[in-house]
Amino acid sequence: MNAAVIGRVATYVVLAVLAALLIFPLYVAIVFSLVDKPVKILTDPPVLLRDFNWRVYPDAFTNGDLGRYFVNSIIMSLGIMAGQLVTSVLAAYAFAFLRFPFKKVLFALFLATMMVPVEVIFTQNFQLILDLGWKNSYQGLIVPFLAFGFGTFLLRQAFVAIPSDLRDAAALDGYGHFGFLTRVVIPLARPMLATLSVFSFLLAWNQYLWPLLVADDRQYRTIQIALQSLVSTSPDKLNQGYAAVIMAFVPLFLLLIFFERQLVRGLTAGAVKG
Amino acid sequence: MSLSQTRMSLNDGAGTYFRSRRARVSETLWAYAFLAPSLVIFAVFVFYPLIRTAHQTFYQPGLYPDAPQRYIGWEQWTDVLGDSDFHATILRTLLLSLMTVLPALVLGLLLAWLVNQPLRGMSLFRIVFSTPVATSVAVASLVFLILLNPQGGILKVDWLTRPTPALMSVALTNVWQNLGITFIIILAGLQSVPDDLIEAAKIDGAGPWRRLRSVIIPTISPTLMFAFVILTIVSFQTFGQIDILTQGGPQDATRVIVYDIFTNRGSDPGAAAVKSIVLFGGLVLLTFIQFAALNRRVHYGD
């Protein structure tokens, strides 16, 4: 064996060990979720799957009323994602292609919103939602997040990279701003739009603090909040609690498998390379 | 890094499309029409609440709805800023940030570097190492609860019930959950390192370690900075992990600023507002430090 082979084997070993460590917590959660008798989780936490029972999953889904929470999370995440795409595309277009007064100030303002995460303003924002009568409603979950500074920034980066002769060509073809945007810019920026969609969906799906405050009614509760209460209030049904955890994880994991390359490329093109 | 560069080049592409003087006014109108949706949302749901929060720092609301607010003035600020519990909270928040950001950065770089080799099967590892991206705060925290729970935890450790280990447990959960995005960002950076740079270093006889240290890391420093900023902001916002794992305990050992605001928002809205603005100040400061660092030392070509 030459040194290169040894090096390669060593790399694989290191990778395998790191991968195992990284996956271990999720693996244990899966084991827990399949345990037939939840009592055993507390007395003798299983590391290996022995008495597994697939029924836990449908039971968890039914008993935990997970369907409703999933639907709420999906409505919220899709709503935020779609809204952010629209507002960010429009704003990014203005910043990339148009000249207008206070452009720098406004762009700085957009970037500045990144310094005001929901954690800073949630008390007053919540008060506002109460005043609007939006507590326990989809609009309360969605509307505050319908604009996205970072998304605007990412798209603007992509738009600026569009070759200038295309703009001239579009102008010659008689396209107005809207025509240029919809027929040239958006098709060309599709990879970045995909990246932004995934990113935006992920962030919305994973929200915790805001839905905890705004949607305390079961009817509007999101899956993230439901998970916490499933696990913490039913120690006698931990297997179902963790089945719910895994079920909340899997859709995003699938999304990740399909879009991982896209995410890497998009972030490379947008944020990292500038 | 990218943000500052963008600022500097903001006008590069602008105004080259519809140049005619006649179109100026219409261009402005179009621009504002396009910006309007975002601006309305930001105004109502970001800046207005921010101003209300700032205003609240000087007032204490009464207990019942519609009760008159009482003006407290700067005293409310000095009370909070002089409170030794709050000092401890800030210190704790910074400590948690440190324990989150550095390990995540180092591990993310290590993983990305290992995966970014021309070996077979790397796409599998790439998926594996990206996995935490698909976990939410709730999922990550509940998963770590399995490992760390003193009764019935897999690791049979007593971390969540003792102050220092409890904070470290929260940090560990943070690191794990953020490792995915860190890995993805850094890998993206590595993939943009020109091959000829690496080749040149190889020809110079640099081993893998030296290549990493003297060629790769300097080249991807903007990426690392980006990851650093994202991680720092995320770590400042840590809330769900604490809500699920420790609820600020034991003995306030994991009471970081956001959790502090959350639990005090009802009992002491004035103080909670001051703390919110302090958190905001921290984020602003962080951003400026980032820009300063960027303008000073980050250079890269493309």
Place this chain on the structure above:
Amino acid sequence: MSFARRNRWLSLIAALLMIVAACGGSDDSDDNAEDSTPSETSAGSNEASGGSGPNVEGIDIQVGDCAVDALDDAGDVVELTMWHALAAQSKTALEQQAERYNASQDKVHLTVIEQGSYDQLQDKIRASLGSDELPALAIAEDTTTQFFIDTRSALPVQACVDAAQYDTSDLLPPWIDHYTVNDVLMALPFASSTPVLYYNKNAFRAAGLDPEKPPTSFAELREADAAIVESGAAKYGLSLKLDSWLVEHLVRRADELLVNHDNGRSARADELLVDTPLVADIWTWLQDEVDNGGLIAVEDKSGQFDHFVAVANGNAAMVIETSAAIATVRALTAGNSVDPGTSGLDAEDVDLSKLDIAVAPMPSFTELTGSSQAGGGGAFIMANASPEEQAAAWDFLEFAMTPEEQATWHVESSYMPNNILAVDEPAVKELWAADPAFAAAYETFENVDPEKARGPLIGPYQAVRDAIEDGMDAVVLAGQSAADGQDISTEKGNKVLADWNERAG
């Protein structure tokens, strides 16, 4: 430990887990009122109706109007929503009671919504103040009375009592007194409970202790701990959650005060009185007992159930917790799965009947000069509900307080029968004969001077509890001196009280 034996512990764990689930809050009570026949009865001593005691200075309670007749004029069925924080058997019992109520009449439809723990429920009420998100009726923790007064968010039940000319003299006097402020009854006792000692008779036998003579004082508790540890019957004697609630009850039992101004009942409390020899003794006792290895103490946080698990897995033989869990424990030890098919528990799998969990009154720290403290959950009617909803809430409460309903409630939920006439109901007599545990908790309040059972009035009760627990944790868990712990609690508690009073104006 043989496998069979191990299995038994598994089942006990399961049982105890259910207790955890059962106690949404610290303790609770329910009550039953008979609408017509007022009668002299045995238990209690006070004339319940208006309550007694001094007026709280500087607090002005607007009684307001309760349109008890509004239901007659309401055209449609009135939708009534009730929030609560009960769980497990108690939650089921409440849901069944709601079903019975809905079946009993056609003017009101009651929906009960569980809102997590008592703390979470209060947070939700606080967060929704002034909005239309509030229900018409809430079973909130008894400690929230002053909160409801200060936030003006409750319609004092007194208004409905007056309007309906309802006689409260059959309701548990200590609790009526507990909820009465300035002669205004703020809430009806609903989920009433008290702390009790759960002990494993098997462990007592193994340790050579008399299983029929559980400890009645903390001195005896220490002896029992030592005997249990020494004999190896369990690793620890006692298992405890370091809950402020425990301190509050021990203080009340010694006839001492938790806060100044007569526990906040003559004027707004502005001083936390934990800097006393009694509290120092309690905390030192706990600290010593941890050091001796007789006590396993865990921090109070939501979802904390390690203190139960300790008893369950054989680590400890005793635990002090709410009486409201008796029904859940009994259901399990009888071999009934509380939630068949989902908890994975069934009688064949784990032999729960071999558990020998008995219930005794909570031991006293000093010679018993006071009384157990009235506690649990009270039924508060919300001020901003419509007159129809308020009338519906009152209608349900009248239904729930009848002796028959209270007998069922007591049997099914193990909360106290709030209507003292319920103890004459056959169902209750039968239950008490079969299981003295239920009677033991109730007896704690028989022949008690309500004045001594009345708990403190504190606006920021939750925050004061946090302050007390900070000091207690510092002493018991972190090994600081009692004096240091008392300083921590006093400083934080006084600040919390001052902040609140400032906001109250």
